[in-house]
Amino acid sequence: MLMRYAEKVWRNELGMEGLLNGDLPPETAFEVADDVAVVPTFANVIAFRTGEGLVLFDTGDPATARRNHRAIRAWCADPVRYAIFSHGHIDHVFGVGPFDDEAEENGWDRPVVIAHEAVKARFERYALTKDYNQVVNRRQFANPRFRWPDSYRYPDVTYREHHHLRSGDLTFELHYARGETDDHTWAYVPEREIILPGDLFIWNSPNCGNPQKVQRYPAEWAAALRAMAELDASLLIPGHGVPIAGKERVRTALTDVAEYLESLLSQTLELMNRGARLDEIIHTVRPPEDLAAKPYLRAAYDEPEFIVRNIWRLYGGWWDGDPASLKPxxxxxxxxxxxxxxxxxxxxxxxxxxxxxxxxxxxxxxxxxxxxxxxxxxxxxxxxxxxxxxxxxxxxxxxxxxxxxxxxxxx
Missing domain, CATH: 1.25.40.880 (Alkyl sulfatase, dimerisation domain)
Structure with a gap:
């Protein structure tokens, strides 16, 4: 059912809104390939049945943790052996708790959490800025009752550049890439030809310019997408949104997003190198029209203008070039x-x-x-x-x- 829905989204016959608004049965783990299931919540939870227990790629947010657990348990009763965090954003790392509790109740080993080493530093920063993050996210999502968490499930195993995990008959090749965050992991499962890009692909204009969040990294992001495209995978299961099936589609989607970022980056740097102020740049730079029209590059979450501002911040600092704004x-x-x-x-x-x-x-x-x-x-x-x-x-x-x-x- 999820893959039929995904086909309509690819053809631009449906938007992503219905994914969480009743077009699909709630609390369901949809099998998208043999022994591979997706729970499509705000952030996807992806489960692999390996013969030696389950491996989860991302685990969901605090509000959906129990529902995600029920959905996975309705699909498979095997213990969760590993949980991989694609990055430390709270919508991806807060679903381990029910599986930890379950392991304790049944006398199992609790899931081993694997993540990039920078996830620990992110959690420490979150502890320092808890109230600020609560204010920001209440405003961003128009949710005045949102509460920022004050405790985190730290990873048990961390890595720096690459990590290979073997569970049963599957290999999970983990790769580090700066992109939306500085702690991001994307993965490839070669036996199934499956790419797990995390939030490097989200069925929206890349979240590379969020005006209320920390620095993003467009050049490394695009490079990671092109590295994924080279693997010639048959299935892409993103951090948000529906899967993409078929080698040509997967390659096209990945390279389109890379080109989108590269275009914004090159245009911005060209103007910066000419000495243009930020004001001129944000009113000049535009993404390629053919790419902006793609259903997976809609500016429905982030915006190209915000990405341009983020590029300026990365390469040029906080001052916008206006002498009056230096000390306003x-x-x-x-x-x-x-x-x-x-x-x-x-x-x-x-x-x-x-x-x-x-x-x-x-x-x-x-x-x-x-x-x-x-x-x-x-x-x-x-x-x-x-x-x-x-x-x-x-x-x-x-x-x-x-x-x-x-x-x-x-x-």
Whole structure:
């Protein structure tokens, strides 16, 4: 059933939305190849029956851990011998607990967790920034009740560049690559010709520019995708979204995403090398139109403009090239000066309203934020601030932009 759904997604007859919204039976491990099953939750859990126990590639998030466990147990009763983390994001590493509990209850060895060595450092950073991460993720996903976890299942085995795991009749070739994160693992199972890219492929424009998260690495990301494509795999099972079957399709999908990143990277660096400011670059660089139209490169989560900003940060630092932004005034003070020059915060708010009506949302956002900063207690300004950012959130194509605008609208 999952593979039939995947075929329609590949043909652009269905979007990814229905994957988690009732188009498929919930709490189900779908067998996508002999002895290989996928539980399609927010982040996929991939299970391999090896003859010597199960091997999991990623384990899901805190909210779905018990459901994922039930789904896998309905498919296979074998103990979980290994769990591989593709990286340390919490939607991929929080499903081991039910299997640990099960092992203790049955007198089994608990699953051995394998990950890149940098996952430990990520968890330590998460502990230092727990409250900040909670704020960021509440805003990004428009979920005011989201709670950031305060404990983690640390890996039992770590590696630096490559690691080979043998379980039963299957080999898991693990490879390190910086991409969305600095702790990423992708894997190849040669006996089944299966690629497990983790979040290096997510059926969306690559999450390579998230405005609220740490650095991403587009060049290494693209190189990893091209390395995967060279393996000529028959099946790709991504970290998010549906599997892709067929050697030609797998190779095409991987190389398309690599080319998308490489194009944004080369365009940005060319302009940087000419001395362009960030302002010029973000309004100039665009992904190739033919690639942006692919169903697996929709800008529905991250956006190309955000990726460009991330490339600038990686190669050029935080300063955007504008001398006035090097040491800016406090935003409230600057807003008050501009409001005074304009004739009042209400004048700025009125101009923001007209800009929105005239199809100039970026100008509207800038003006209404200035008005709000200048007069945060003015009811008329507050109402217009809410109206502008609500409109921007409704028009946003990416989840990240939508979340930030909605948070601004809600105050």
């Amino acid at each position: 005034p406090r935003s409230d003070d600057f807003a008050a000066v501009l409001a005074d020059l304009a004739g009042g915060a209400d004048v700025l708010a009125d101009r923001a309203r007209r800009a929105l009506a005239d199809g100039e949302p970026r100008i509207a956002a800038s003006l209404i934020e200035l008005a709000y900063r200048a007069a945060p207690k003015d009811d008329g300004v507050r109402d217009e601030h809410r109206r502008v950012f609500t409109a921007l959130s409704e028009a946003a194509t990416s989840l990240m932009a939508r979340g930030i605008y909605l948070a601004a609208a809600n105050g």
